[in-house]
Amino acid sequence: MAKRGRLEIIRDILDIIRENHNSIKPTPLLRQSNISSSRFKEYFNDLQERNFIKKVNNKNGRFILLTEKGFKFLEKYKTIVNFIDEFEL
Amino acid sequence: MPMYHLTGKAVGGFKGNIGMLTSLGFGTEILYSFIIIICSLMIYFGTKELYELSSHKGIKYFRQSFLFFALAYFFRSSIKFGLVYFNVAEIFDIPRRIFLMGVGQITLFTFMYFSSMAIFYLLYSVMWKKWNGNSKKIYLFHLLAFVIAISSLLFRNPLVYLGMNFFLLLLVIITFYISRKQSKQKKTKQNLHIIYVLLFSFWILNIIDILIPNFFQIFQLFIYLASSGIFLAMLYKVLKKVGSN
Numbered sequence: 001m002a003k004r005g006r007l008e009i010i011r012d013i014l015d016i017i018r019e020n021h022n023s024i025k026p027t028p029l030l031r032q033s034n035i036s037s038s039r040f041k042e043y044f045n046d047l048q049e050r051n052f053i054k055k056v057n058n059k060n061g062r063f064i065l066l067t068e069k070g071f072k073f074l075e076k077y078k079t080i081v082n083f084i085d086e087f088e089l
Numbered sequence: 090m091p092m093y094h095l096t097g098k099a100v101g102g103f104k105g106n107i108g109m110l111t112s113l114g115f116g117t118e119i120l121y122s123f124i125i126i127i128c129s130l131m132i133y134f135g136t137k138e139l140y141e142l143s144s145h146k147g148i149k150y151f152r153q154s155f156l157f158f159a160l161a162y163f164f165r166s167s168i169k170f171g172l173v174y175f176n177v178a179e180i181f182d183i184p185r186r187i188f189l190m191g192v193g194q195i196t197l198f199t200f201m202y203f204s205s206m207a208i209f210y211l212l213y214s215v216m217w218k219k220w221n222g223n224s225k226k227i228y229l230f231h232l233l234a235f236v237i238a239i240s241s242l243l244f245r246n247p248l249v250y251l252g253m254n255f256f257l258l259l260l261v262i263i264t265f266y267i268s269r270k271q272s273k274q275k276k277t278k279q280n281l282h283i284i285y286v287l288l289f290s291f292w293i294l295n296i297i298d299i300l301i302p303n304f305f306q307i308f309q310l311f312i313y314l315a316s317s318g319i320f321l322a323m324l325y326k327v328l329k330k331v332g333s334n
Contacts, residue, residue: 007145050144072142073142076138080139080143084147088215089148089150089214089215
């Protein structure tokens, strides 16, 4: 299996959240992301800073949700990748 | 040949007469610059969302390249047109000859600096991964562009400009092709390569056109049309990929 690029990993993380009805706990997200916990932390912080995901606390614990920008990224992911590929950026 | 004759191609063409601004030559230049500026800005703003979502460095440098193209052509014609059309020389009581010379020098410097940077950014957008994303090279490019711009003001020999710019063009094309050959990517995009090489080539033709006005006088319209065509082709490719929104 080829090594995933940065954008692909971001897509996968966001996709996992979406596939779980836009609500998932951090531990299963880390497990399903298939990256080391240190790298997961980096990506997680980056995604939070860039407002792609948000943390919500309720009585069942802490959950991760996609923001509007997160959904937008998933929607535009193919366009971004095609653009990078087309112009060899 | 005195520098201000070389630099202020359109300014020299005015012969001190504002009425000449409406001549076909200057009108064509303004229209040409307008097309390049519009195409470049449409590419810059059209890719804004992709960059904001991805934070991809390649997209960032690609966008900056077209922003610098827009700035270069803005300074090439629009500033000159504005200053002369609104008769700034008389408003500030500056002798006309000195004013035209100054405008010529400023527009030449800014055009050379911004257009060189545009080419360097375009090159960097394709090469940044192979150069390990070392953003310090950008400072080197700024320095190089500054040296090119200053040299075009200091040296008064057209052959020096020609030599310098052809050397730069060769350097850019060789770097680009060596990198492509080394690339593991088997599937090459011939059309895109042709557009990039043409863009680099027409950058040189535009520089020669502005520095040595008589050199390409016969082919000037051809240069304008071909350069506009390249930018329109690039815009079409970008909008097609980004989606027309």
